[in-house]
Amino acid sequence: METNNELATTVERLAAAASLLEQAVERLAERQRDTEASIGRISATVEAEVEERLAAAEARLAAADAKIAELQASAAQTVPATVTNGRKTLPVGMATLLAKQGVTVDSLEAGALDAALTSLSLEQRIAVKMQLVRAGMLS
Incomplete structure (x- = not known):
C-alpha cells in the first residue's frame, strides 16, 4: 500500500508540474502575441511616417521643378538679344x-x-x- 501511496503522490506531483508547465507555455504564448502586435503597430507607424516624408519630398521636388521651369521661361523672355548674341x-x-x-x-x-x-x-x-x-x- 505504501508503494501505491507513493506512486499516487508522485503522479499528483507530476500532474501539478505538468499543469504549471502548461500555464507557463500559455503565458509565453500570450507574451509572444503581445510582442508581435506591438511590433506590428511600431512598423505600421514607421511605414506611415516614411510614406508621409516621401510624399512631402515629392511635392517639394515638383514645386522646385515648376519654379525652375518658370524661371527659365521668365529668363528667356527678359534677356535682351544683345546679351545672348x-x-x-x-x-x-x-x-x-x-x-x-x-x-x-x-x-x-x-x-x-x-x-x-x-x-x-x-x-x-x-x-x-x-x-x-x-x-x-x-x-
Missing part, C-alpha cells in the same frame, strides 16, 4: 589701335579694316581680327 565691345587697347589707324568702331567695313591694318605685321593683323571676332564685331 555675344559681346559687342572691344578691349581698350584694341579700340585705341584701330583709332590710330583711322578706323572707327561703329562702322567696321572689311575694306576699311584691311586698309587700316596694312601697316601691321601679319601676326598683329590676325590678332586684331581675332579680337574683333571675339567681340562679335566681325564675322
